[in-house]
Amino acid sequence: MPDLSGFEHQLLLGLWMTIRLALTALAIGLVLGLAGAAAMAAPVAPLRWLARAYTTIIRGIPELLVVLLIYFGSSVLLMRLARPLGYTGYIELSPFVAGAVALALTFGGYASEVFRGAFQAVPVGQAEAAQALGMGRIAIFFRIVLPQAWRIALPGLGNLFLVLMKDTALVSVIGLEEIMRKAQFATGATKEPFTFYLAAAVLYLGLTIVSMSLLAWMERRANRGMPRARAS
């Protein structure tokens, strides 16, 4: 263990904040992704355009800019939007919420493409067969289509989660005390930037390794009962 001058505890607190932020953003992002995929397949054209515009914008704008825009712009924008609805109170987002929303927007933009592809890959015949058996529409979606689409979407979503976890570092710029921010505080006090940013890098690598093993386990679970494509 290298000498971290008493800042170990602070770095671990930062790690915990990073994990909470990533999981919160993931939860919101999955919902956004599903909604985006549904909108892309919607029979109403404006919904499709909206979904298309959303994914295009998210693909074209830096994540850092999204984080800064959501954080600094959210209160002003939300209040402007809420006033015509008769709500004149004030609305604020903490760095945590602003960061989670910004990262979720990014995740959701890419995830809607992943979900769209996955739903398309589930053969229509499956839903038709379930319908012939007398299953309801909701039951068909949750018991037939979603489990199969999930299996197909999982590797893509896993990659997006790994990206999301690294993007949490950007939220340090708006002051959330996650790993990077804690490392910055330590750097100011000790004048040892290399030591602390390397420590931060090790923590992120650890998160990546743990997430990759979890994802591999989830993929194995989702694929149980499926014939292997390759002989090896």
Place this chain on the structure above:
Amino acid sequence: MTGLRSTTLALAVAAATALSAGAAWAQDTLRIGTEGAYPPFNMVDENGNLHGFDIDIANALCAQMERECTFVIQDWDGIIPGLLAGKYDAVIASMSVTEERKQAVDFTDKYWTNKLQFIAPKSVDLDLTPEGMAGTSVGAQRATISAQWVEENMPDVDVKLYDTQENAYLDLGTGRIDAVIADKLVNYEWLESDAGADFEFKGEPVYENDLIAIALRKGNEDLLADFNAALTAIRENGTYAEINAKYFPFDIY
């Protein structure tokens, strides 16, 4: 909002609307925005606690006003947008009173006076004229009066803007930049530390009309009056002098 020509006015109106609605709960807890990266005025220790001159003054003022206060840590370049958006009610973060900021926020009376002064390595002679400094690189914190001063008065200087003052010192320490311009007292603190041992003040302060005050959203007259009354009170009852002596061997009011 679209029709308004004055941009700062537009935001001020938005903020004022927020404020009138927020007045009900504002009576309970006063939320104070500060940066936490500006020693010795406001900084965070290894336990994550805020302390420093600004924090002590803020606590003294809150005690004087008999109000409960909580602190919100906010990066410097978002500190005014954060105030306008209502993330907190007052900024006590050693903010200079400027004409530009006055268009967006209200200021209390000063609670200390800042001077800007250059620091550089002891081994180097700096000619602090616009011509003499031409071609050198000078570090300053983004969105500060120091940054503005050097941009306006020394146009041929290569100004490097940092997110935190700490990062500017880190780069001065390694020789990546030739000098740092910052508040005299902030520089004083760094020169006193181990890292600042080979550095010194250069020349006289270049700017001495820099009044430091508490920023509030516009139109918050009651809170403004309360703060000013509390400031006068702690000046008179010796609390201010006590806090001053804790950080500096000279009067900074």
Place this chain on the structure above:
Amino acid sequence: MNIDVMIAALPKLLEGAWLSLQLLFISGFFGLMIAVPLSIARSSPRLAVKALPYAYIFFFRGTPLLVQLFLVYYGLSQFAFVRESPILWPVLKEPYWCAIITFSLHTGGYIAEILRGAIQAVPVGEVEAARALGMRRSTTLARIVLPRAARIALPAYGNELILMLKGSALASTVTLLDLTGMARTIIARNYMPVETFLMAGVIYMTITFVLVRGLRFIEHRTSAHMRGRPTGPDTAPPESIA
């Protein structure tokens, strides 16, 4: 929304965009230079050869770009030998080169992984055919494998360029006035975050759009042999199948 503010910010933002483009293209080029040997070594069946590129790629893909940038910019200057080196310091002193070095190393790791996939996707029969014709291994690599892999990797490389454009916004954290840095500096004066950031966003979108179009054009040009030949002057060329 205040259009006046957005227009007033435009000239400075375009100045910042020019720096973003420099960072993008210079590191995109150096990243490719780093990625080619890395991906060849990474594709080797021998553990001793592929271990180092594997670790490199794992580090640069497994940690945030911001950490990498701070390690290079603030981190390396912690060491006296770096600061006293007459070769390293003049380069590492400049935030511009620190950003380019970090972005190149970072994107190099990603491009190497793309190229590795592409090298493995080159049909084995083509390599066997080249060997059967008496080509040496190095000639086969240079004349058959790499050109084929380059074409296969092109769309993914394009995606990586766009991701790198977005990543270049981090240059603003090390004093550079790229598009994002310029926007943040303007906001320090005008206190109008929504308008200023949206204007910056529009410029990023425009650059992305032009990049996507440009890459699609190159893909089209390099897949001529895969498209059907027009049978007459009235026949429009069929869509690319790539």
